[in-house]
Amino acid sequence: MTSHGQFITFEGTEGVGKSTQLENAADTLKSLGVDVVVTREPGGTPMAESIRELLLAPRDEPVNDMTELLLMFAARAQHLQTLILPELEAGRWVLCDRFTDATFAYQGGGRGVPVEHIAQLENLVQGAFRPDHIVLLDAPVETGMTRARHRGELDRFEREAVDFFERIRQAYLDRAATDPDRYHIVDAAQPLEVVSRDVTSLIRGLVTRP
Secondary structure (H helix, E strand, O other): OOOOOOEEEEEOOOOOOHHHHHHHHHHHHHHOOOOEEEEEOOOOOHHHHHHHHHHHOOOOOOOOHHHHHHHHHHHHHHHHHHHHHHHHHOOOEEEEEOOHHHHHHHHHHHOOOOHHHHHHHHHHHHOOOOOOEEEEEEOOHHHHHHHHHHHOOOOOOOOOOHHHHHHHHHHHHHHHHHOOOOEEEEEOOOOHHHHHHHHHHHHHHHHHOO
């Protein structure tokens, strides 16, 4: 391992078990003696969490697609500079529940925002910074939505129609296909213990990778 930490993001549609597998991955890293920080997007810092509340709260007023996109990157800019980069520079591994792939999937694939607009903001906010690895938890949309409904009240995104999430899932898979060395697809439709085993094995492999 290098002295600089690794940035690993966990992606997927609703109900695929990101929170559970983030905790699993963090426990695996700790068992291997790796100093790890767990965070999320949108959010991760007090200011970014306030933006998250704006983004997720159900409301009567329609939210313009560009407003949504800019708020996502506003939260990301704060999160990146205040938490992610300092922790990585201190040598810690950072595990993040969603990052910019989610923006390409949700706002790009789901909303239909032009990919070039998202890429412009990505370059503006992040420069050349990208995740070292992306764990894509993939499951059929209906499977994930059934799980999401069982969690309780749905947020503004979770209330979207099934075809919205089908477009998101496909956008994720398309991005993963472009860079198989960084994207690691895990079948999240499997039983929880099997998914957890697969993620544990993946994380262990990343730690021991030359």
